[in-house]
Amino acid sequence: MISILETCNFARLFICIKMIKRISFLIIYFSFTFLFAQQSQKEYPRDYFGSPLDIPLSYAGNFCELRGNHFHAGLDIKTDGKQGQNVYATADGYISCIRVSTYGYGKVIYIDHPNGYTTVYAHLQKFAPEIEKYVKENQYKAEKYEIELQPKPTDFVVKKGDLIALSGNTGGSAGPHVHYEIRDTHTQNAYNPFLFGYPCDDDISPLVFKVIAYPLEDTSAIEGKQTKKELYLAKEKTAYHTAKIYAQGKIGLGIQAIDKMTGTYNTYGIYKVTMSVNGSPKLSYTFDELVSGEDPYLNTFIDYPLFTKVGSRIQLLYKEPYNKLSIYSLAQDNGVIDIEEGFTYLIEIEVEDFNHNKATITIPIEGKKEAITERNLENKGIPLVANRDNMYKTDQASVFFPENTFFHDTFIEVQQKGDTLSVNAPIQPLQKQYNVVFNATKYTSEELPYVCIASVRGKKAKKYYQNTYRKGNILTSRVKTLGKFVLTTDKQAPTVKALNFSKAKNNIAKLDKLKVSVTDNFSGIGKYTATINGKWVLMEYEHKENLLFFTLADKYFTEEEEYLFELTVADKVGNQTTLSIPLVYKP
Ligand SMILES: [Zn+2]
Known part of the structure; x- marks a missing residue:
């Protein structure tokens, strides 16, 4: 190589440039390989995070298993089939977020740790006393059950092993467990918790x-x-x-x-x-x-x-x-x-x-080249270009696809037959929601408030309520699946029934909760408000049990006073039922 560099005539210069190119290619290649290797061998601290439970860890679900519309972002840790297991902070840090929702994660705590990770504990039954008090104060202030709170870093400082909650089954959980995640605090990317040394007892092949x-x-x-x-x-x-x-x-x-x-x-x-x-x-x-x-x-x-x-x-x-x-x-x-x-x-x-x-x-x-005997004949309808807005109109309805609703160009067929609007394309996932719009001119002004959009699915053509937004006659739904849609009415109010108290049995001294069952025939439970003597009280909603409950310890009751409990429950179309029961407190 030295001799080539020493005697650089034209031909050799060419070889020389080729060599330099090759060397720089190799340098670039190796630095890329190095970067890539670094990236793929990211160091995860293996002894930093402890166990969120004090029972042996066993899992009902693992990281990235495929779920409804998402990759499972953590571990589902079993809680011996019951609620109320102690849940602990898995490392030092502070509570950065607390959320209460009827669906999804239910009651959830996020802890930020000084090493740049956030741990997540979901489907909790209740929070540790100090946190529970803080959450309820805020729920009463906002007069809402569903709430998201971001405490200051100094509000709830936790040490590894501190009790933060009791395990539960709240939100979209299908049985008692703790959903546990480890995320990057900055990006919110979730990591496989097994990378952090959580035990994984597995000698069975996939x-x-x-x-x-x-x-x-x-x-x-x-x-x-x-x-x-x-x-x-x-x-x-x-x-x-x-x-x-x-x-x-x-x-x-x-x-x-x-x-x-x-x-x-x-x-x-x-x-x-x-x-x-x-x-x-x-x-x-x-x-x-x-x-x-x-x-x-x-x-x-x-x-x-x-x-x-x-x-x-x-x-x-x-x-x-x-x-x-x-x-x-x-x-x-x-x-x-x-x-x-x-x-x-x-x-x-x-x-x-x-x-x-x-x-x-x-x-x-x-x-092997053979004559192709069966061809895909999926492409019915007219071509649709995915990366622009697309709108289709029929007599009484329209469909609006914002740009990139579809992942790729496709074919589409939008038809209205009677009350039914069909939106057909080859079966494919959608990237985002699109609008289905109906002009409900055939309904009278008395009927109009009860009219809503439903999707029609399955062999029995069952109707499913779609969240409907209304502006006069114009009803809009935002949906994420193709298929059939129809206008329908819902005039039936929710059924509301007190379970452990009544007008005849209204002494609450021996109860810890007021329980009310709530069900709806079609559109589902929308808003609800409970008051005692006109003042808002917190009722928690456990949708899987059709249950609303008020914890009596949240309010101070005396023997002298009389109380009127009132609960109004509306379905998603707005039909409402009110339950009104006078209560006494006689220990
Ligand atoms: Zn989970």
């Missing part, structure tokens, strides 16, 4: 249930057909394989896989998937980190049409260009496999759990 092959272009096919094909899967211990398939053109693969853990009956999400073609890695993703705001891409990560039909989730091993998920460490050609005639391909897929238990799938493919 299970694979399905492998599906997808032809991705007009010229591609699986076994001569342009429709997706489920491949027959044979299993030997943890090794799965399919029979050889014939294919042509660009194809993709998808798998349905879950994990099991030792000593539990639950199923969990898998941790890592790697796919290679003829020995060279093609696509890989790992659930270490969930970037805040990426949940809408979940439906681009799964076979969404199949999910809407049968409810099972196939994870796609190819990436649509509009899928912006950050979970991929490798996505060569977006995971798309180009099958050429006369060539053979061995696809190997490795499915891993956090403890590196593995299942492998091998799929032999032979490239």
